[in-house]
Amino acid sequence: MTTVAAYAAPAAKAPLERTTIERRAVREHDVLIDIKFAGICHSDIHQVREGWGEAIFPMVPGHEIAGVVSEVGPGVTRFKVGDRVGVGCMVDSCRECENCLAGKEQYCLQGQTPTYNGIGRDGEPTYGGYSEKVVVDENFVVRIPDGLALDVAAPLLCAGITLYSPLKRFGAGPGRKVAVLGMGGLGHMGVKIAHAMGAEVTVLSQSLRKKDDGLRLGADHYHATGDPKTFEELRGSFDLIVSTVSAPLDFGAYLSLLKTEGTLANVGAPEEPVSLNLFSLIGGGRSLAGSMIGGIAETQEMLDFCAEHGIGAEIELIAASEINEAYERVENSDVRYRFVIDTATI
Ligand SMILES: [Zn+2]
Numbered sequence: 001m002t003t004v005a006a007y008a009a010p011a012a013k014a015p016l017e018r019t020t021i022e023r024r025a026v027r028e029h030d031v032l033i034d035i036k037f038a039g040i041c042h043s044d045i046h047q048v049r050e051g052w053g054e055a056i057f058p059m060v061p062g063h064e065i066a067g068v069v070s071e072v073g074p075g076v077t078r079f080k081v082g083d084r085v086g087v088g089c090m091v092d093s094c095r096e097c098e099n100c101l102a103g104k105e106q107y108c109l110q111g112q113t114p115t116y117n118g119i120g121r122d123g124e125p126t127y128g129g130y131s132e133k134v135v136v137d138e139n140f141v142v143r144i145p146d147g148l149a150l151d152v153a154a155p156l157l158c159a160g161i162t163l164y165s166p167l168k169r170f171g172a173g174p175g176r177k178v179a180v181l182g183m184g185g186l187g188h189m190g191v192k193i194a195h196a197m198g199a200e201v202t203v204l205s206q207s208l209r210k211k212d213d214g215l216r217l218g219a220d221h222y223h224a225t226g227d228p229k230t231f232e233e234l235r236g237s238f239d240l241i242v243s244t245v246s247a248p249l250d251f252g253a254y255l256s257l258l259k260t261e262g263t264l265a266n267v268g269a270p271e272e273p274v275s276l277n278l279f280s281l282i283g284g285g286r287s288l289a290g291s292m293i294g295g296i297a298e299t300q301e302m303l304d305f306c307a308e309h310g311i312g313a314e315i316e317l318i319a320a321s322e323i324n325e326a327y328e329r330v331e332n333s334d335v336r337y338r339f340v341i342d343t344a345t346i
């Protein structure tokens with residue numbers, strides 16, 4: 001076991017504070033990673049505040065981890081000391097169910113092991129990336145290509161794959177009109193990735209406040225959803241809408257913006273159920289879909305795609321002592337576009 005410094009919430013809704021945690025000794029197939037950067041995802045805040053249900057405390061959040069391998073177990077074949085690597089939202093799964101065998105470990109039928117706020121298959125609680133080091137099985141570690149700086153790569157491990165997976169699955173590409181709903185940590189990655197895939201990209205955001213950024217990051221059009229005229233003007237426009245919004249949303253209104261047989265893919269995770277008049281689906285043969293992160297192989301594919309297209313997250317680098325303030329700012333949508341913790345400051 002190794003004792004490492006970390007930032008943890010000692011109890012639900014409590015501010016995060018510096019502490020120490022134990023990392024397990026490196027096993028046969030484990031790699032020890034010196035964490036360099038950890039992104040702050042909105043889901044970190046949901047979980048610290050128990051917005052999604054009962055959670056495990058103390059909690060060390062963080063599932064957007066970028067670092068360097070500093071030790072490998074004797075059975076490790078995919079990584080060596082010095083490799084630049086990332087860890088996303090999960091650190092294990094059953095590895096034998098239909099979904100795991102299909103490379104969709106995020107949908108493991110026995111439940112994947114979350115990077116934090118979970119219990120590992122060894123019975124021990126998992127602790128995330130707001131820490132100096134982490135030990136992870138090599139099968140749940142991905143390689144960060146040389147062309148990608150580690151700080152801007154960290155948010156790709158959750159925000160990047162969360163958008164890449166549905167954009168690819170629902171055919172974002174040349175000749176397709178794609179709308180990204182919400183221009184935050186997730187949404188700005190959607191704009192960059194959909195643009196790189198060759199789609200015609202529209203941002204739908206509450207206001208035009210971030211329009212310049214949206215256009216700079218690759219959007220072709222930018223509309224305010226706070227303006228009712230937007231819904232008239234854009235009726236029936238899109239092949240695909242990816243919603244990144246975690247607040248309650250009028251799904252019916254957004255479904256009306258889809259072309260016939262278009263898809264609204266939701267990656268936001270509102271704390272409350274939503275209601276929907278199903279006529280908005282039936283009328284145009286439309287689909288309402290969901291998507292959660294991506295599998296390990298797909299996460300590697302996403303990183304390679306981002307490196308090839310020069311895509312990193314837009315970040316604000318902070319010291320660990322600024323985490324609680326950053327949480328407040330994320331809740332107020334006051335970040336452009338992802339906070340990343342320099343873990344050297346822990
Ligand atoms: Zn996340």
Ligand SMILES: [Zn+2]
Nearest residue numbers: 094097100108
């Ligand atoms: Zn499984």
